[in-house]
Amino acid sequence: MNPIIKSIKDRIISIWKISDEVARGKAVETIEYELEELENIFGVLVLGSFIGIPSPPMQISLDLMPFMEKELILMMEKVDTANEPISQLFSVLDIG
Amino acid sequence: MNKATNIFFVGKGGVGKSTSAALTSVFLAQKGFQVLIVSLDPAHNQSDIFEKNLSDKPFQIAPNLLAIEIDQEFWIKQYLKDVHNQINKTYSYLTAFNLDKYFRVIKHSPGLEEYALILAFEQIRKDFSQLDYLVFDMPPTALALKFFNLPSLSMIWIAHLLALRQEIIQKRELITKIKILKKEFERDKVLKKIEEQRKQYQTLKDTFEDRELTQISLVLNPDKLSHAESIRILKALQDININLYRTINNKIQINSSCADFNDAFSNIPMLNFPYSETPLIGIDNLQRFLKMNDDQFEKQLRKELP
Numbered sequence: 001m002n003p004i005i006k007s008i009k010d011r012i013i014s015i016w017k018i019s020d021e022v023a024r025g026k027a028v029e030t031i032e033y034e035l036e037e038l039e040n041i042f043g044v045l046v047l048g049s050f051i052g053i054p055s056p057p058m059q060i061s062l063d064l065m066p067f068m069e070k071e072l073i074l075m076m077e078k079v080d081t082a083n084e085p086i087s088q089l090f091s092v093l094d095i096g
Numbered sequence: 097m098n099k100a101t102n103i104f105f106v107g108k109g110g111v112g113k114s115t116s117a118a119l120t121s122v123f124l125a126q127k128g129f130q131v132l133i134v135s136l137d138p139a140h141n142q143s144d145i146f147e148k149n150l151s152d153k154p155f156q157i158a159p160n161l162l163a164i165e166i167d168q169e170f171w172i173k174q175y176l177k178d179v180h181n182q183i184n185k186t187y188s189y190l191t192a193f194n195l196d197k198y199f200r201v202i203k204h205s206p207g208l209e210e211y212a213l214i215l216a217f218e219q220i221r222k223d224f225s226q227l228d229y230l231v232f233d234m235p236p237t238a239l240a241l242k243f244f245n246l247p248s249l250s251m252i253w254i255a256h257l258l259a260l261r262q263e264i265i266q267k268r269e270l271i272t273k274i275k276i277l278k279k280e281f282e283r284d285k286v287l288k289k290i291e292e293q294r295k296q297y298q299t300l301k302d303t304f305e306d307r308e309l310t311q312i313s314l315v316l317n318p319d320k321l322s323h324a325e326s327i328r329i330l331k332a333l334q335d336i337n338i339n340l341y342r343t344i345n346n347k348i349q350i351n352s353s354c355a356d357f358n359d360a361f362s363n364i365p366m367l368n369f370p371y372s373e374t375p376l377i378g379i380d381n382l383q384r385f386l387k388m389n390d391d392q393f394e395k396q397l398r399k400e401l402p
Contacts, residue, residue, distance in 0.1 A: 021275075028271045035267040042260050042286075049205070056253035057246065058207040062175075063293060064257075066182035067285040 040078050043071030100227045107315035108325040109236040112346040114141035115376050116315045117233040122382045125161035129228040135165040136213050137235040147378050171212035210242040241332050247300040248336045254294045261287050304338050311341035327360050340364050347371045
């Protein structure tokens with residue numbers, strides 16, 4: 001194959017790959033945010049007694065706690081943006 | 097195979113749950129059954145009734161009869177220690193949360209009391225499965241009902257948490273798929289734990305509801321107060337699908353009767369324990385009382401004993 005054609009083909013493939021990745025990234029951005037919110041809700045629901053929210057029987061929380069480090073970290077992070085939920089939503093939806 | 101039958105004694109404070117439990121266990125042991133009497137009541141009357149220093153190690157009271165007292169505090173401490181150790185093992189950023197501080201407070205949390213009793217109950221069923229009868233002297237009404245209610249209540253929460261967790265996992269898998277990530281997801285540990293919990297509570301619920309496996313005796317006296325509370329206990333247990341096995345009319349005197357009070361319990365087998373002039377303390381007194389009333393007990397219980 002002509003080296004020029006080959007190089008053009010490789011470029012096209014690489015552009016295709018990158019744009020595919022970007023498109024896929026964009027496509028799941030909202031779902032990822034939703035997932036993060038769900039995980040946060042799960043964390044708050046299970047470990048709510050630590051922040052004064054009605055929670056399941058203590059032993060359910062305590063049994064699950066060893067496996068919920070990720071949720072705990074997420075809950076801590078969410079506290080930072082808890083004051084501005086609308087602005088956070090706008091940034092996720094890419095408005096403004 | 098867990099063949100031991102559980103007999104629980106519930107009722108208003110002071111009606112004679114502990115004495116009825118002690119009498120029943122001595123009676124069954126005399127009939128040749130292997131019996132363990134367990135005091136789940138933090139007041140621990142069994143030590144006083146048998147005049148022995150009982151502890152969490154089984155003590156031989158009489159031939160065929162062992163006794164144990166459950167130390168609630170010990171079970172709570174042990175449980176929290178296990179959770180804490182597990183957290184230390186799995187968390188990488190433990191220091192950021194300063195969980196130690198919380199754990200010192202958690203041991204006073206409501207709900208742990210009855211869970212400690214549940215843990216003790218499960219352990220006893222495991223350790224003494226080869227016996228014929230496990231007789232449980234229960235704490236007064238409030239804690240006893242929380243104990244029986246714990247599996248049902250937990251199952252409601254577990255069902256909701258399970259649904260939410262499954263949604264999370266579904267979303268996570270969707271993202272992995274769209275992004276064509278090569279990453280293999282290991283089985284979600286939280287989901288696995290929730291499923292384990294569901295199994296644990298379902299087994300407990302089944303055990304409490306199974307009349308072959310669990311007999312709940314409601315002890316009452318011929319007075320209006322104990323009767324009123326007994327009706328509340330009956331209804332509370334029926335709400336969670338647990339049926340009474342029998343009522344025990346305790347401290348019956350010649351000219352007193354429970355007949356006026358017993359409409360609500362008309363469908364439940366009844367056992368009468370006559371009033372004893374001498375205090376029922378010490379194995380000898382218990383045995384003497386049983387001997388005096390042998391015919392009556394024999395007649396009442398013959399149908400039930402295997």
